[in-house]
Amino acid sequence: MDKGVDDVTRQAFATASGVLAAVYIALHMGLDEPYWAALSVMIIANVDRDALFTKGVLRIAGTFIGVSSGYAIGQFMEGLPFQQAALVMIAAGIGTYGRQRSAYGYAWFYGALTFALVMLYTMVQPQDLYSFAHYRCYEIVIGVTCGTLANWALGPRAGELPAHLLAQPAATTAANALWQAIVAAVGALTIVLTWSQFDLPQLPQVLISSLIVVDSDPVATRHRGAQRIFGCIIGGTAALLVIAVDAALQWWWTAMLFLGVFSFARIHLTKSAQAYIGTQSAIAYLVTMVGAGPPTSMAPPVERLVGIIIGVSIMTVLVWAFNPKAVAPKTA
Secondary structure (H helix, E strand, C coil): CCHHHHHHHHHHHHHHHHHHHHHHHHHHCCCCCCHHHHHHHHHHCCCCHHHHHHHHHHHHHHHHHHHHHHHHHHCCCCCCHHHHHHHHHHHHHHHHHHHHHCCCHHHHHHHHHHHHHHHHHHHHCHHHHHHHHHHHHHHHHHHHHHHHHHHHHHCCCCCCCCCCCCCCCCCCCHHHHHHHHHHHHHHHHHHHHHHHHHCCCCHHHHHHHHHHCCCCCHHHHHHHHHHHHHHHHHHHHHHHHHHHHHCCCHHHHHHHHHHHHHHHHHHHCCCCCCHHHHHHHHHHHHHHHCECECCCCCHHHHHHHHHHHHHHHHHHHHHHHHCCCCCCCCCC
8 A cells, every 4th residue: 555545544543533532531521512622633633743743732722822812801892792793803814814924823823713712602602601711721632632642643653752843834925814814804704793683503613614714825715615615515414314313322423423534534634636625524524423422403413514604605705705816818
């Protein structure tokens, strides 16, 4: 077997193993939203051990900064919808800019995203602000730890510890990063206003899904948006089929959770042009499959899935509107 293919298969196996461990630890601890632990394993998954370690460290750092700052400010924002929406908008813009310009953009992005999520909770569930902030840190740490240990034990170069954090060069120019940050900020505000008018389901999922799709290259964002929608359909449909069979059956739910993550991670970890379909399929699969245990009804999984699709669709439309394709010069 080709070494590259073998490495991808091993990392997919490690990722699926890490997801199972993270989910069951989060469930055992009684955390509110254990799928965040599962998502953290999936998001940091990488064949390159140093890259995985870097993403994990920055994910935890960004989460703690976003949670602590958001909680401190959020206590004074209850009942102030305009200020809350403005802070969500500003955080979306700063996170998107930092993601594309900083050597450690992953921490900037997830710090700002977590801050925005805390602000959203001051809008939709202010009574749960402390528990959300408290449990979110646990969920992310559990996910990153399980993903890192699974990679160390089962992934490529098993037994070899990561050497160092990897700094990344700026993804784009300052001017383009600023423009994409404006798109992200306007998109975040649009989502909050749309939610307030139409009572959309799962506002946090809507916002998260929309911001992740914004790329430094507008053409890539268009392509990624289409892939995310397609991936949502694939992953969500697969999860709903599992639930329809009998997700309340523990062994069936566990086996299908492992198999689904392994299959989608196998696509996600490749370097093909369609790899992002695997990424989004895995995210939709996890969000749909994992609640406060195996799902006992279809309603909560469907709401979470619909939230993802709405967020991706809104931001994709805005990217098309704010970044029109350049007109090709006419030839004589």
